[in-house]
Amino acid sequence: MAVETPAGPTLADKLYDKLFHNYVWKSIFRTGYPNTPRNQMLVVATNVFLHLHPTRIHRTHVKITHTYCLGGLSFFMFLGLTVTGILLMFYYVPSVERAYLDIQNIQTTVQFGQLMRNMHRWMAHAMVILVFLHMMRVFYTGAYKPPREFNWVVGVILLVLTFLLSFTGYLLPWDQLAFWAITVGTNIAGSAPVLGPKTRFWLLGGFEVGPDSLIRFYTLHVIGLPLLAAIFMAVHFWRIRRDGGLARPL
Amino acid sequence: MATAVVARPVARPQPRARDEEVLVWPDLVFIEFIAAMVFTLTLFLLSYLVNAPLLDQANADVTPNPSKAPWYLLNLQELLLHMNAAMAGVIVPTVWLVIMGAFPYFDRDNEGQGQYFATENSVRITIASAIVGFVGTWGLIIWDSGKGAYLVNKWFGISGGSNLAFLESERSIQQQLPWPEWSTHIPYLPFRGVTILGQQFLNLNFPAWLVEQAIPTAVLVGFPCMLIYVLWRKGWVVTRRDVLLALFSGFVAAYGVLTLSGTAFRGQGQELVFPWELKVSEGIPGQE
Ligand code: HEM
Numbered sequence: 001m002a003v004e005t006p007a008g009p010t011l012a013d014k015l016y017d018k019l020f021h022n023y024v025w026k027s028i029f030r031t032g033y034p035n036t037p038r039n040q041m042l043v044v045a046t047n048v049f050l051h052l053h054p055t056r057i058h059r060t061h062v063k064i065t066h067t068y069c070l071g072g073l074s075f076f077m078f079l080g081l082t083v084t085g086i087l088l089m090f091y092y093v094p095s096v097e098r099a100y101l102d103i104q105n106i107q108t109t110v111q112f113g114q115l116m117r118n119m120h121r122w123m124a125h126a127m128v129i130l131v132f133l134h135m136m137r138v139f140y141t142g143a144y145k146p147p148r149e150f151n152w153v154v155g156v157i158l159l160v161l162t163f164l165l166s167f168t169g170y171l172l173p174w175d176q177l178a179f180w181a182i183t184v185g186t187n188i189a190g191s192a193p194v195l196g197p198k199t200r201f202w203l204l205g206g207f208e209v210g211p212d213s214l215i216r217f218y219t220l221h222v223i224g225l226p227l228l229a230a231i232f233m234a235v236h237f238w239r240i241r242r243d244g245g246l247a248r249p250l
Numbered sequence: 251m252a253t254a255v256v257a258r259p260v261a262r263p264q265p266r267a268r269d270e271e272v273l274v275w276p277d278l279v280f281i282e283f284i285a286a287m288v289f290t291l292t293l294f295l296l297s298y299l300v301n302a303p304l305l306d307q308a309n310a311d312v313t314p315n316p317s318k319a320p321w322y323l324l325n326l327q328e329l330l331l332h333m334n335a336a337m338a339g340v341i342v343p344t345v346w347l348v349i350m351g352a353f354p355y356f357d358r359d360n361e362g363q364g365q366y367f368a369t370e371n372s373v374r375i376t377i378a379s380a381i382v383g384f385v386g387t388w389g390l391i392i393w394d395s396g397k398g399a400y401l402v403n404k405w406f407g408i409s410g411g412s413n414l415a416f417l418e419s420e421r422s423i424q425q426q427l428p429w430p431e432w433s434t435h436i437p438y439l440p441f442r443g444v445t446i447l448g449q450q451f452l453n454l455n456f457p458a459w460l461v462e463q464a465i466p467t468a469v470l471v472g473f474p475c476m477l478i479y480v481l482w483r484k485g486w487v488v489t490r491r492d493v494l495l496a497l498f499s500g501f502v503a504a505y506g507v508l509t510l511s512g513t514a515f516r517g518q519g520q521e522l523v524f525p526w527e528l529k530v531s532e533g534i535p536g537q538e
Binding site for chain 2: 019034037038041043044050054055056057058059060061062069072073076077080095097100103104107114115117118119120121122123126128131136139140141142143144146147148149152153156160163165167170173174175176178179180183184185187188189191192193196200208209210211242243244245246247248250
């Protein structure tokens with residue numbers, strides 16, 4: 001008669017235990033590896049980044065064709081732009097004497113500088129497009145309807161902030177493209193009745209694009225507007241959760 | 251007895267349907283991860299293949315022709331060619347943003363949310379309005395550029411002659427009609443000379459006002475109203491949601507056309523040309 005001996009832990013089990021149940025791991029992640037439904041919910045609920053999500057969502061909302069991930073990707077572009085933007089800030093000085101040369105230097109002498117600049121530029125374009133498309137998807141799914149009225153308004157503000165972020169960045173390379181685009185753009189703003197000329201003067205720090213405009217656009221671009229956008233995004237995400245997750249048919 | 255006043259939201263969130271739910275980890279987190287990866291790789295590849303533009307150093311004395319705003323503002327720059335600058339550059343976009351922000355306060359019915367094109371005629375309304383917005387905007391751009399009259403003459407040999415020359419573009423209404431002398435400086439009675447917010451009211455140049463403000467306003471307000479009216483008469487537009495569908499779809503199409511035409515169809519002196527005829531000259535105006 002064969003005696004049944006319980007199989008001891010395999011090598012994989014031991015390794016797993018060492019990796020995910022040790023003192024250090026558990027001090028960082030309160031949960032074990034998310035391989036059981038309980039741990040999967042805990043990992044979302046206890047992780048500061050993941051807990052932007054609820055732990056469970058309606059199954060129609062994980063279909064790609066419902067959101068096309070457009071809101072999430074807009075946010076992802078914002079994060080990517082922050083990272084590449086910080087790297088560019090290491091080298092770029094917003095003065096008329098240096099700006100253009102710094103950009104040239106970034107492209108020619110800084111390791112991966114050209115790549116960073118290209119990424120920053122193309123991500124910025126992508127973000128403008130993605131935010132617009134996100135707005136279209138929200139509209140056509142009727143997701144602005146009650147109780148999400150206010151989050152739609154927050155969205156419209158985010159759309160404007162996205163345009164402004166991109167616009168203020170456009171001047172920074174201080175080349176002909178930048179200079180004249182901002183000249184044309186601020187002329188448009190300046191044509192407003194009553195407040196136009198004041199707004200233009202305030203934006204440019206003078207009557208035409210010059211050194212004072214560069215420092216203003218830079219400050220708005222790297223701190224003022226990103227801060228505002230981050231605040232409104234926080235409100236946007238908070239409201240999505242408060243309004244009961246994404247819209248679904250009654 | 252004390253009564254507590256509790257502020258109630260206009261509408262409460264729906265109760266959750268727990269049995270219809272899936273776990274965020276892994277179902278959603280996985281999709282988000284893939285989407286982020288696809289975008290990261292694509293953007294890396296794009297950045298590897300195409301460099302961000304860098305022209306000559308900024309020079310206030312050398313004006314490129316044409317000078318253009320960033321592409322997402324070229325819709326406004328295009329509008330600028332057809333009407334009063336303050337209207338095109340500031341009033342129209344501001345009014346539109348306010349209208350768009352007010353959408354949910356106009357359409358308060360929570361029926362038909364969370365699904366694409368949930369109401370009965372929504373697809374038809376969307377397609378019809380987008381076509382109207384597309385064709386209408388191109389039509390207006392071509393007409394106002396004067397190319398419409400030119401092409402009709404060239405292709406079909408039809409010309410209105412000098413009697414109808416005022417129809418060639420918006421500006422010709424001002425230039426080709428025999429406006430009486432007095433109509434270009436009608437005093438603003440009774441508040442002539444009054445200064446409101448830094449602007450002094452003296453005389454009204456009626457033809458200029460007609461062309462730069464009245465007609466564009468009529469077009470911008472009238473066309474969407476007409477579209478909605480026609481779709482309503484056809485029985486397609488029934489609810490407020492339908493009104494918004496027509497308005498928004500028409501806007502998206504018009505916005506797209508304006509952006510495209512401002513970007514790819516405006517050459518030197520902002521003349522309407524084909525994209526392959528686009529040239530930029532960097533030079534001092536008058537010395538090229
Ligand atoms: C920086 C810009 C923006 C970011 C980062 C952002 C992010 C997001 C994210 C991540 C979601 C979750 C669902 C999804 O991905 O579609 C969402 C939902 C939503 N967004 Fe945005 N958004 C932005 C701009 C806008 C704009 C321009 C609008 C509209 C004018 C808008 C209105 C909404 C609404 C109403 C929802 C709820 C959708 C639903 O319940 O189905 N957002 N947003």
